[in-house]
Amino acid sequence: MDKWKDELKKAFDAPNPMKKRAFLRSIDYPKMSIYSFLYSQIGYIHKWVWGISALFFFVSVLGSVFVPDNAVWLISGLTPLLALTIISESGRSERYKMFELEMATRFSLRSVTFARLTIISIMNYLLLLVILLITLFINISIPLTSSLYIVTPFLLSAYTGLIIVRKFRGQEGLFICVGVSVGISIFLFISHNIIPQIYQEQYFSLWLIAALLLLLGNIRQYNAIIKQTEELIWNLL
Amino acid sequence: MELIIDNVSKQYKDKMAVNHISIKLQAGVYGLLGENGAGKTTLMRMLCGILKPSSGTITFDGVDVSEEEYRSILGYLPQDFGYYPEFTASDFLLYFAALKGIPKVQAKRRVNELLSLVSLEDVGKKRIKNFSGGMKQRLGIAQALLNNPKLIILDEPTAGLDPKERVKFRNLINKLGKDSIVLLSTHIVSDIEHIANQVLIMKEGKLIFQGEFDNENGNLEEFYLTQFSEEDNYE
Numbered sequence: 001m002d003k004w005k006d007e008l009k010k011a012f013d014a015p016n017p018m019k020k021r022a023f024l025r026s027i028d029y030p031k032m033s034i035y036s037f038l039y040s041q042i043g044y045i046h047k048w049v050w051g052i053s054a055l056f057f058f059v060s061v062l063g064s065v066f067v068p069d070n071a072v073w074l075i076s077g078l079t080p081l082l083a084l085t086i087i088s089e090s091g092r093s094e095r096y097k098m099f100e101l102e103m104a105t106r107f108s109l110r111s112v113t114f115a116r117l118t119i120i121s122i123m124n125y126l127l128l129l130v131i132l133l134i135t136l137f138i139n140i141s142i143p144l145t146s147s148l149y150i151v152t153p154f155l156l157s158a159y160t161g162l163i164i165v166r167k168f169r170g171q172e173g174l175f176i177c178v179g180v181s182v183g184i185s186i187f188l189f190i191s192h193n194i195i196p197q198i199y200q201e202q203y204f205s206l207w208l209i210a211a212l213l214l215l216l217g218n219i220r221q222y223n224a225i226i227k228q229t230e231e232l233i234w235n236l237l
Numbered sequence: 238m239e240l241i242i243d244n245v246s247k248q249y250k251d252k253m254a255v256n257h258i259s260i261k262l263q264a265g266v267y268g269l270l271g272e273n274g275a276g277k278t279t280l281m282r283m284l285c286g287i288l289k290p291s292s293g294t295i296t297f298d299g300v301d302v303s304e305e306e307y308r309s310i311l312g313y314l315p316q317d318f319g320y321y322p323e324f325t326a327s328d329f330l331l332y333f334a335a336l337k338g339i340p341k342v343q344a345k346r347r348v349n350e351l352l353s354l355v356s357l358e359d360v361g362k363k364r365i366k367n368f369s370g371g372m373k374q375r376l377g378i379a380q381a382l383l384n385n386p387k388l389i390i391l392d393e394p395t396a397g398l399d400p401k402e403r404v405k406f407r408n409l410i411n412k413l414g415k416d417s418i419v420l421l422s423t424h425i426v427s428d429i430e431h432i433a434n435q436v437l438i439m440k441e442g443k444l445i446f447q448g449e450f451d452n453e454n455g456n457l458e459e460f461y462l463t464q465f466s467e468e469d470n471y472e
Contacts (some may be wrong), residue, residue, distance in 0.1 A: 019416070025383055032338040040335040047323075095317025101380065104285040104313040105336035107306055112336065 033076040037107055041115040046092070049085040049120060053127055056082045060131045063102060068139045073147045076153050077189040080181035082124055083157035087177045089116050090194060090225050091165045095174070099229070117222060128154060148207045149199065155214035162221035174185050238264050238298060238387055240284075240418050246291030246441075247279050254279040256442035266414035268433030269422040270461055277422045278316060281392050281399070284420070285313045297388055309338065312386030314377045316393045320365045320448050326352060326376055327361045330383065337366040337384040344383075354409070356402075370397035378406070379449040380411075389413060391421040407432050426458040 032040070056078055063074040093099040093109055102109040132147050151233075161177040167178055192199055240262040247255040255276045271277045282288040284295060286302045295302040297310060320329055327348055334344035352358045355375035365373065374397040381389060394410075395403050410432050413419050423429060429436060438446035438461065 032335070032340050036337065036340070037338070040341075044321075044332060044335075046321075071351070092321070096321050097317065098321065100282075100287060100315040101313070101318050101333065102336060103287045103312060103353050104315075105333060106338040107307040108286075108305075108308060168302060 012182050015182070018035075033035060034111075037111065038115050038119070041112065042060050042119055045089060045116055045117055050091060052081060052085050057131065061134055064131075064135045064138045064233060070133050071139060072142060072149055072190065073086075073192050075135065075139060075183050076150050079128075079150060079154035080157035080185045080188075083154055083161055084177060086117060086124065086158050087118055087161035087165055088174060090162065091173055092116075093229075094168050097195075103229070110226055113229050114226050117225070122220075126153075135188070145201070145204050145207075148211055152211045152214065153184060153188050155199070155211060155218055157181050159217045159221060162225060164216065166221070166225060176212050238416075238418060240388060241294075242284070243294045243296075245283060245290045245295060247276075247283060247288060248291040253442045255283065255290075258444050259293075260437070260444065260447060262418050262420065264414065264416055264418055265423070265434040266410055266419045266432050267435045267437055268429030269420060269439065270426065270429060271422070271436045271439035275439040277439055280439070281390050281420070281422060282312075284388075287313060288339075309384065310387040312381035312384065312389040314381040314391045314394055317395070318377055320373075321365055322364075323366050325362050325369070326357055326365060329365060329376060330380060333380045334383050336434075339384060347383055351382055356405075364396055366380045366430075371399055371402055373401065374398055378409075387417050389417050389419045389421075391419070393423055394421055395410055395423055395425055403428070410422050419459070426461055430457045 059078060060071075060075045064071040090113065093102055093112065099109055102112055128151060130139070132150060136142055136144065136147070152196065157180075160180055162175050164171045164180065197203075242260045242262075244260055245255060245258050246253060250284070260282065269277050269280070283290050283304065286308060289303075297307055300307045300310075310347075311431060313375065321332075324332065330348040330351060331341075331344055334348060335341075339347065349358070349361075352361045357372060357375055357377055357379070360368070360372070368376065374394070378391070378394060381391065395406060398406060407428070410419055410421070414432075414434065435449055436442060436446065436457065
């Protein structure tokens with residue numbers, strides 16, 4: 001059979017395709033679903049985001065094992081670093097001048113930003129939960145309320161970072177975020193020594209209110225960033 | 238296939254960047270000419286749904302510019318674009334294939350096809366940061382064609398291309414114009430002369446000329462300059 005095919009190929013010149021593009025367009029290819037799209041975006045999240053998350057996880061676990069008395073302060077001081085992963089990804093399109101191309105695609109920049117922020121946020125909250133469980137499991141003496149001293153700084157760093165990224169464009173915004181995160185981190189490392197009273201049990205309700213307010217603030221900033229992706233060009237002209 | 242631009246304007250504070258433009262485009266190649274600041278890029282951005290018009294509507298076969306369905310038939314090359322630093326040419330195209338909703342298997346095939354079409358198949362695995370301006374521009378053109386678009390909008394597509402690449406590009410656009418609406422802007426009048434079936438000329442946000450232009454009508458460059466000098470004389 002193959003021999004016949006070869007002979008036929010030699011004997012006759014295949015005609016040039018006619019209306020090839022129109023034919024290809026007429027084929028109803030399966031379109032990518034929103035779930036496949038979300039999944040596809042995992043691969044495009046910058047590698048350093050995964051690296052930072054892994055570093056946070058290992059240092060936190062090691063801290064819980066080797067310095068159990070200071071584990072909460074150590075993890076608390078590292079959370080701004082974890083929050084930077086959300087912040088860095090949110091302004092990436094603009095930093096690398098990809099936004100104009102991304103805005104004109106089927107899923108558009110809005111979907112890209114939504115997908116990446118959602119993936120990283122879910123990953124960060126899961127990571128915090130796992131770290132908390134590990135820390136509390138290893139150090140039974142640590143009260144459950146201490147989890148607020150870890151979650152609240154994380155929410156604070158993410159919230160301030162998202163505001164900064166929205167107000168300051170490009171690389172400049174990221175540098176400011178890094179500075180602010182480092183500042184929060186240093187404060188957290190030393191605060192339990194210099195102002196231990198803020199960690200007293202009587203202030204627990206204030207910590208809880210702060211955490212809830214910051215959570216709402218984060219949701220608000222998150223929506224504002226996604227909405228802003230529709231208006232990027234407006235600010236450039 | 239019909240793109241209807243109906244009374245579209247774009248205003249920034251006191252400036253009318255695009256001033257009440259109405260036009261119907263069908264399959265073919267349209268060359269958009271105009272001085273810097275004439276409103277070409279603003280018009281193109283509105284046609285891509287990147288900018289919202291201050292007034293007027295843009296529809297393709299009845300589908301509004303703001304809809305996902307509109308963007309799924311669109312191919313766009315902006316005047317200037319970047320890339321994520323870790324991207325190779327293949328990564329770049331596969332990334333945009335995902336954003337255009339093309340499933341992975343088809344995307345891989347299409348990426349290889351397009352890399353070959355723009356003569357970048359040998360450097361598909363190389364990082365874009367090592368590319369020349371012309372190579373980057375060809376990659377941008379390939380990206381615009383990923384989804385077999387019915388509406389192709391190219392802002393200064395020949396910038397950075399050498400003469401040989403420019404001729405190849407013209408041939409490609411000629412083919413695409415047979416069953417797509419291709420709108421391209423350029424400062425190089427000869428590109429429009431060789432490619433476009435129709436010429437559109439913009440000045441100060443307004444469309445001051447729209448029509449066919451062939452060599453029997455004279456030299457397009459002279460005609461283009463005349464349009465501006467006459468207008469200038471009035472001022």
